[in-house]
Each structure stands twice: as structure tokens, then as C-alpha cells.
Amino acid sequence: MKALILAVQFMTRLPLPNIAAGEQDFARAIRWFPVAGIVVGLCVAAAAWAGLRHDPWTGALAALLVWVAITGALHLDGLGDIADAAGAAHHDRDRLSAVLADPHIGSFGVTAIALQLIAKLVLLRLAVDTVPLMALAAVPVAARIGPLVWTLTLPPLHRGMGTSFGAGANWPACAAWFVVLGLSAWWTSAWGLPAAAVAMALWSLWLHRKIGGISGDGHGAGIELVETATLAALVFVR
Known part of the structure; x- marks a missing residue:
């Protein structure tokens, strides 16, 4: 139960009570990250439904605002940091770690976050009524499910919160969640959902080639990009 609470507490901004937890609890929490996704997803769907009572654009905007609010823009921050680091590494790879550690955001990060929000808004508009x-x-x-995959397939860039959570990742938990994903696609007849697995694999390959490993920022950026890719697949795969 502690691991589940930690997962939802870390991945959302829901007002949950603080609990005493050890390293093993943090390690097991990564297996419950998709449950935090269930919480986020239900809130996003409810916002879309409420906004649709007015019109599709309101539904899309309401869904996006709730999506950002309930996650506290945590993953968008990771996306901005990875974009800045990748831009810096293009000119000087030795600067990558320094840029990832810098709390300030640069032009690459601002651009990436803006494009991500625009892409999500447009895709949500196309999705809410179809x-x-x-x-x-x-x-x-x-x-x-992505953090499980990336932890198992990529070396850690440094020690931190990501490695504390990542210690509990294993292939059986990963496979179990992929089964859940497949069943969800079958139950909803939404055959674009499995595209998430392809997006995860591509992100893993990109991180390996461009960044060299996984960090908390890599997880956050990957979650954002997999969400957008999966939304696109839902819209365009019938």
C-alpha cells in the first residue's frame, strides 16, 4: 500500500498524506506508476466530457488544463530539460550533465514545451468527439508503463530519485501492464493504444544515442511524448 500511495503522490498533485517510507517502498512504487495514470486519465476524461457539454474545443482545452494541473507540469519540466540538454550536447556533449542539472529553462526547452502543449490541444480536439x-x-x-521499460533498457545517467524508483522495475511487472494495455485496446476498440509501446521503444533508442542513459528528466519527457504519440494514434488509427 505504501508503494501505491508513493506512486500516486509522486506522479500527481493530489493532496495525499505524507507517509514514512523506506528504499524498498520507493523501489516498488515504479510498478504502480500506471495506477497514477489511471487517476490522471479519469480526471482528463471527466474534464473532456464536461467541456463537451459546451463544444469540442472547450472539451479539449478543459482536458489539457486538467492534464497539466493534476500532474503539476512535472513531466513538461522534464521535457524542457531534455530539450535544452540535447540542444547543448549538439555543440558540446560535455555540457549535457551541467544543463540537465541547471534549474533554469532555455530556448530549446521553451520551444519543446510550447509545441507539446499545442500538439496535445489539437489532438485532444480531434479526439474528444471521435x-x-x-x-x-x-x-x-x-x-x-514507459518508466518501467526505460529503467530496464537504459543505464542511469546519475543517482537520484529516478534510480531510487528504478530499483524496483522488473520485466514481469512490465509485461503485466502491457497485457492490461492490450485488454484496454480490445475493450474500447481503440487500436491506437498499443502504439504507446512503439513510442516507448523509439524514445529508449533516442535517449541511448543522444543522451546516453535515463534520468528523471528522461522519464518525464518520455511520458509526455508517449502520451502525444498515443493520442495521435488514437485519432488516426481506426
Whole structure:
């Protein structure tokens, strides 16, 4: 139970009580990250449904605002940091670690975050009146399987919160969540959902080639990009 609470507490901004937890609890929490995705997904779907009572654009905007608010823009911050680091590494790879550690955001990061929000808004507009709301709710769940995959396939860039969580990742838990994803696609007839697995693999390859490993920022950026890729697949795969 501690691991589940830690997962939801870390991945959302829900007002949960503080609990005493050890290293093993943090390690096991990564296996419950998709459950935090269920919470996020249900809130996003509810916002889309409420906004649709007015018109599709309101539904899309409401869904996006709730999506950002409930996660506290945590993953967007990771996306901005990775974009800045990749831009810096293009000119001087030795600067990569320094840029990742810098709390300030640069032009690459601002651009990446802006494009991500625009892409999500447009895709949500296309999705809210054509994609089943339960399939929409499954998108954050699918993306939060990603940290399990990336932890198992990439070396850590440095020690930190990401390595504390990552110690509990294993292939059986990863496989179990992929089964859940497949069942969700079958139940909702949303055959774009499995595209999340392809997006995870591509992100793993990109991180390996461009960054050299996984960090908390890599996880956050990956979650954002997998969400967008999965949304696009839901819209365009029928």
C-alpha cells in the first residue's frame, strides 16, 4: 500500500498524506506508476466530457488544463530539460550533465514545451468527439508503463530519485501492464493504444544515442511524448 500511495503522490498533485517510507517502498512504487495514470486519465476524461457539454474545443482545452494541473507540469519540466540538454550536447556533449542539472529553462526547452502543449490541444480536439472517453483515459496509463521499460533498457545517467524508483522495475511487472494495455485496446476498440509501446521503444533508442542513459528528466519527457504519440494514434488509427 505504501508503494501505491508513493506512486500516486509522486506522479500527481493530489493532496495525499505524507507517509514514512523506506528504499524498498520507493523501489516498488515504479510498478504502480500506471495506477497514477489511471487517476490522471479519469480526471482528463471527466474534464473532456464536461467541456463537451459546451463544444469540442472547450472539451479539449478543459482536458489539457486538467492534464497539466493534476500532474503539476512535472513531466513538461522534464521535457524542457531534455530539450535544452540535447540542444547543448549538439555543440558540446560535455555540457549535457551541467544543463540537465541547471534549474533554469532555455530556448530549446521553451520551444519543446510550447509545441507539446499545442500538439496535445489539437489532438485532444480531434479526439474528444471521435475517440471513446475510456480510451482517452487509458492514454496516461499507457505512457506510465514507459518508466518501467526505460529503467530496464537504459543505464542511469546519475543517482537520484529516478534510480531510487528504478530499483524496483522488473520485466514481469512490465509485461503485466502491457497485457492490461492490450485488454484496454480490445475493450474500447481503440487500436491506437498499443502504439504507446512503439513510442516507448523509439524514445529508449533516442535517449541511448543522444543522451546516453535515463534520468528523471528522461522519464518525464518520455511520458509526455508517449502520451502525444498515443493520442495521435488514437485519432488516426481506426
